Amino acid sequence: xxxxxxxxxxxxxxxxxxxxxxxxxxxxxxxxxxxxxxxxxxxxxxxxxxxxxxxxxxxxxxxxxxxxxxxxxxxxxxxxxxxxxxxxxxxxxxxxxxxxxxxxxxxxxxxxxxxxxxxxxxxxxxxxxxxxxxxxxxxxxxxxxxxxxxxxxxxxxxxxxxxxxxxxxxxxxxxxxxxxxxxxxxxxxxxxxxxxxxxxxxxxxxxxxxxxxxxxxxxxxxxxxxxxxxxxxxxxxxxxxxxxxxxxxxxxxxxxxxxxxxxxxxxxxxxxxxxxxxxxxxxxxxxxxxxxxxxxxxxxxxxxxxxxxxxxxxxxxxxxxxxxxxxxxxxxxxxxxxxxxxxxxxxxxxxxxxxxxxxxxxxxxxxxxxxxxxxxxxxxxxxxxxxxxxxxxxxxxxxxxxxxxxxxxxxxxxxxxxxxxxxxxxxxxxxxxxxxxxxxxxxxxxxxxxxxxxxxxxxxxxxxxxxxxxxxxxxxxxxxxxxxxxxxxxxx
Amino acid sequence: xxxxxxxxxxxxxxxxxxxxxxxxxxxxxxxxxxxxxxxxxxxxxxxxxxxxxxxxxxxxxxxxxxxxxxxxxxxxxxxxxxxxxxxxxxxxxxxxxxxxxxxxxxxxxxxxxxxxxxxxxxxxxxxxxxxxxxxxx
Numbered sequence: 001x002x003x004x005x006x007x008x009x010x011x012x013x014x015x016x017x018x019x020x021x022x023x024x025x026x027x028x029x030x031x032x033x034x035x036x037x038x039x040x041x042x043x044x045x046x047x048x049x050x051x052x053x054x055x056x057x058x059x060x061x062x063x064x065x066x067x068x069x070x071x072x073x074x075x076x077x078x079x080x081x082x083x084x085x086x087x088x089x090x091x092x093x094x095x096x097x098x099x100x101x102x103x104x105x106x107x108x109x110x111x112x113x114x115x116x117x118x119x120x121x122x123x124x125x126x127x128x129x130x131x132x133x134x135x136x137x138x139x140x141x142x143x144x145x146x147x148x149x150x151x152x153x154x155x156x157x158x159x160x161x162x163x164x165x166x167x168x169x170x171x172x173x174x175x176x177x178x179x180x181x182x183x184x185x186x187x188x189x190x191x192x193x194x195x196x197x198x199x200x201x202x203x204x205x206x207x208x209x210x211x212x213x214x215x216x217x218x219x220x221x222x223x224x225x226x227x228x229x230x231x232x233x234x235x236x237x238x239x240x241x242x243x244x245x246x247x248x249x250x251x252x253x254x255x256x257x258x259x260x261x262x263x264x265x266x267x268x269x270x271x272x273x274x275x276x277x278x279x280x281x282x283x284x285x286x287x288x289x290x291x292x293x294x295x296x297x298x299x300x301x302x303x304x305x306x307x308x309x310x311x312x313x314x315x316x317x318x319x320x321x322x323x324x325x326x327x328x329x330x331x332x333x334x335x336x337x338x339x340x341x342x343x344x345x346x347x348x349x350x351x352x353x354x355x356x357x358x359x360x361x362x363x364x365x366x367x368x369x370x371x372x373x374x375x376x377x378x379x380x381x382x383x384x385x386x387x388x389x390x391x392x393x394x395x396x397x398x399x400x401x402x403x404x405x406x407x408x409x410x411x412x413x414x415x416x417x418x419x420x421x422x423x424x425x426x427x428x429x430x431x432x433x434x435x436x437x438x439x440x441x442x443x444x445x446x447x448x449x450x451x452x453x454x455x456x457x458x459x460x461x462x463x464x465x466x467x468x469x470x471x472x473x474x475x476x477x478x479x480x481x482x483x484x485x486x487x488x489x490x491x492x
Numbered sequence: 493x494x495x496x497x498x499x500x501x502x503x504x505x506x507x508x509x510x511x512x513x514x515x516x517x518x519x520x521x522x523x524x525x526x527x528x529x530x531x532x533x534x535x536x537x538x539x540x541x542x543x544x545x546x547x548x549x550x551x552x553x554x555x556x557x558x559x560x561x562x563x564x565x566x567x568x569x570x571x572x573x574x575x576x577x578x579x580x581x582x583x584x585x586x587x588x589x590x591x592x593x594x595x596x597x598x599x600x601x602x603x604x605x606x607x608x609x610x611x612x613x614x615x616x617x618x619x620x621x622x623x624x625x626x627x628x629x
Contacts, residue, residue, distance in 0.1 A: 394544065405527045409519055417515035422544065423526075423533040429504065429544075432551045437543075 001181055003328060003367040006141065006276055007090055008058040009034035011359045012320040012331030016281055018338040020064050023048055025055065027341055031351055032359035033057050037280045037333035039064045043080040049087035059084075060143075060187075060280055060333065062093035067105050069098040069145075070123040073131040075391045078138070085139045092135050093143040093187050093280060098124050099160045100148050113154050114163040121167045129172055130387050132179045137436040142179065144262065146187040146280060149252045158241060158250030158261060165265045177270055181370045184275045188258040190282040190332065193297040194304050195225035195254050196312060205229040208301065211294050211308035216315040216357065223319045225254030234300055240264075255279070255316065256329050263328060273369045279332035284312050290345050306345075310353035321360030327367060385433040387463045392440040395421040395490055396429065400445040400453055407474035408444065415481040419490040427457050430464060440465035440491055447472060467491040498607040499581050503553035505606065506545055507531035510561040510569045511538055513590075517560060521590040525597035529606045531558065539565065540572040549577060558583040558607065560593060583607045 011034020017023060020041040025048070028036050036052065037060045038045050045059070052059050061084050063077045073094055081092055097103050098120075101112045113120060124145070132142035145164070147157040168176040197208040199220030206229050209220075222228040226238045226247075235244050240257040242250040252258045259277030266272035287309040288295045294303025304312065313334070319325055320332065334340065341347050385394075399408055408423075416423070421442065433439055441464050443453050450470060458466040469492070471477040484490060507526070509517055518526075518533060526533065534544055548555050557580055561569050566586045574582060587593040600608050 409523050409527075413515050413519045416518065420535040420537075422535075423518075425530045426532075429532060429548070432504075432547045432553060434547060434550075437547070 001183060001369055003274065003276065003369060004364045006183075006185070006330075006364075008330060009056050010362050010364070011035070011056065012329075012362050013317045013354065013359055014060075014278075014331050014333035015340070016333045016336040018336060018342075020044070022337070024337065024341075025051060025057075027337060028052075028057055029055055031340075031354035032357070034359060035060060035278065035331050035333050037062065040080070040084075042076070043083040046080075046083045046087045046089075049084065049089050053088050058091065059089050060091040060093065060278065061089050062096070062280070065094065067103060069095050069104045070120070070127070071105060072127045073134070077131075078134060081135060081140060082138050090139070090141050091143065091185065091278075092140045093146070094131055095124070095128065095145045097148040097189065098145060099150060099155045099157060111154065114160045117163070117167065121163050122171070125164055125167045126172075129168065129175055129179065132184065133175065133386065133436065136179065136182050141183040141185050143185050143187040143278075143280070146189045147252075147258065149189060149191065149258060151247070151249050151251065151253070153249065156249040157252045157258060161258070161261055161265065165262070165269060169269045173270075177370070180266060180270060180272050180275065185330075186259055186262045186275060186277045187280045188262075188277055188282075190253075190255045190258065190279045191285045191335070192223075192225065192253060192255050192282065193285070194295065194301045195231075195298060196221065196223045196284070196316065197228070197230060197301050198222070198312075198315070206233055211302050211305045214302075214308050214311040214315070216311045216318065216353065221315045221319050223255045223316055224324070226251045226257065227254075230300055255320075255332070256326055259329055260326065263326075271370065273367050274326070274328040275369055276330045277328050278330050281335040282332060283334040284309055284316065285335060289343075307349055310349040313350045314353050314357050317354075318360050321362040327365050330362065330364075382435055384431055384435070384461050385437050385439045385463050386435040388438040388440065388465045392438040392465050394433065394437065394439040395419065395442070396439060397421040397423045397442045397444065398427060398453075398457075399423070399425050400443060400449050401425060402449060403444055403446055403471070404474070407471065407477050410474050411478040412481050415485055415490075418485060421490065430457070430461055438463065438465070440467055442467040442469060442491060444469045444471060444477065446470070465491065497581070498583070498609060499554055499556055501554065502556045502581070504548045505529065505531040505556045506548075506558070507533050508542075508545075508557060508559045509533070509535045510559065510565050511536050511541070512562065512565060513560060516590045517593060521594035522560075522597050524601045528601040528604075536569070539569045540576075542573060542576060545573075545577060545580070549580060556581040556583065556607070558585060561586050563588050581607075 013033045014035030015028055015033050016037040017039060020039050021044050023045055035058050039062050041064055049059055063080055128145055135142040147160050149157050198214045199205060200207040200209050225231055231238060235246050238244045238247055238251055240250055240252055240261045242248060263274040284304055287304045288306055290306040294305045296303030320329055340351050399405055441457060445453050447470055469480050563586055570584055
């Protein structure tokens with residue numbers, strides 16, 4: 001896949017919806033948006049996807065599962081994604097900011113620590129990879145999990161990103177490579193504070209206009225932090241990775257910084273070019289109310305005012321579409337809708353400014369994402385079925401040789417009528433399933449066959465949901481099926 | 493065109509039940525047949541629920557399919573199958589009652605004819621003439 005093959009509006013402006021179930025097409029059109037990030041509880045926006053696409057707005061869907069880092073995607077999530085894909089959506093997210101403890105299940109039994117590979121990074125990335133493969137299989141683009149752009153341990157984003165990508169490199173190299181080449185993109189959360197400026201006319205790259213003189217219609221804007229002249233003049237050599245005494249844990253607080261770090265890791269570890277990056281939360285944030293003093297969280301840069309926020313945000317989107325921005329940075333969905341339209345002082349000036357300014361268009365070059373590197377297709381995944389996500393795609397019942405098949409016909413009729421598993425006397429069909437499909441296998445065996453079938457199925461096919469039923473008599477079997485029918489569960 | 497001659501040997505024999513057939517078609521009508529020939533039984537949820545067959549075909553398996561259909565759905569189900577897998581041996585059985593199907597399948601079991609016709613014997617590799625045995629030194 002090439003960078004220009006991703007389907008989107010080519011308009012980098014975007015907005016994040018207020019919350020699940022809340023959607024206002026008129027607002028997204030008012031600011032001439034090209035993206036909208038929709039946090040979605042289920043498939044409540046599926047019927048809105050066609051009108052968004054007709055309006056030139058590309059939806060990014062995040063199925064909202066709070067506190068779910070380290071947990072697998074549930075079956076409902078896949079059903080919802082399938083529905084959204086059928087409606088025309090392509091871009092998907094699921095998990096959120098794993099470098100913050102509140103994004104993990106309650107009662108976390110261990111500290112949030114990116115060096116804790118077994119308890120933190122491995123479950124997080126294994127479940128993400130399973131999900132990403134499934135999203136691609138469903139026809140979508142999976143987003144790499146966005147990190148909160150912190151520089152304080154244990155939350156610091158750069159060590160987290162290195163641990164996450166490093167784990168994929170070492171544990172799932174081929175699988176991740178296939179995802180890179182088949183639709184991967186990276187979600188980031190660039191809340192950039194006042195890490196931008198506009199040069200004063202004729203005063204050179206280190207000059208910065210005060211906020212009341214900023215004008216989106218004029219040039220001289222810098223959003224490349226930490227690579228802009230002011231930052232480099234203050235701390236020469238600083239990069240997103242750090243590299244200076246002042247930045248021991250990196251400096252990711254720039255519009256494109258985390259995306260650059262991610263793509264540099266893909267280049268270093270996988271020989272990849274670059275995948276799309278979209279800020280799916282963030283913007284020039286926070287900013288003061290009307291009449292309040294300029295807010296300058298970083299005193300090296302001019303502050304932000306109620307009015308200048310409109311100029312700078314409009315300029316930010318124009319900058320993304322310009323040659324000054326990296327080709328892989330596709331846009332930003334501002335955090336968030338209610339802050340812009342439901343401010344105590346009314347709709348913020350930024351809404352009016354964006355509404356009155358033509359949307360920029362970003363041209364994307366035909367860059368190969370894995371040039372010269374062989375991309376394994378998903379069909380080249382490991383032999384046999386993939387892991388079960390929520391519920392398996394297939395359910396096989398295998399009657400082992402030596403088991404009297406009449407036992408099954410005498411006892412399983414109601415069970416089969418309810419759950420309709422495939423029935424066979426061989427395990428050969430497991431091997432024909434592709435990695436993109438999952439299976440649960442109920443093996444019915446006599447006690448003396450258990451060791452053999454364990455070796456033949458459970459040990460041979462680790463992704464199979466293995467469900468062993470040991471029966472010495474047909475009455476044993478009858479009891480098992482009756483129990484499962486009563487519980488409404490096809491497996492034990 | 494679907495293959496009409498049963499393969500002498502095959503890797504997978506599917507016994508597919510078209511959508512809408514209840515458990516009596518398997519547990520009563522096909523019981524003796526299954527015990528005799530042990531096909532892979534799969535109950536289709538929709539007329540083109542054929543992916544499982546497809547995975548076997550993609551893996552270069554020699555596949556034979558016996559497909560049980562009622563008359564009211566036979567055209568749609570048969571079309572879905574033959575358009576997708578024209579090279580797979582196809583053994584369609586169209587009945588409106590499970591009891592009628594039982595007569596056919598029980599007869600096949602009794603005669604040892606999995607597909608209702610004598611199955612051609614597999615080609616047998618002639619036994620090689622033993623070569624000279626070198627005396628051990």
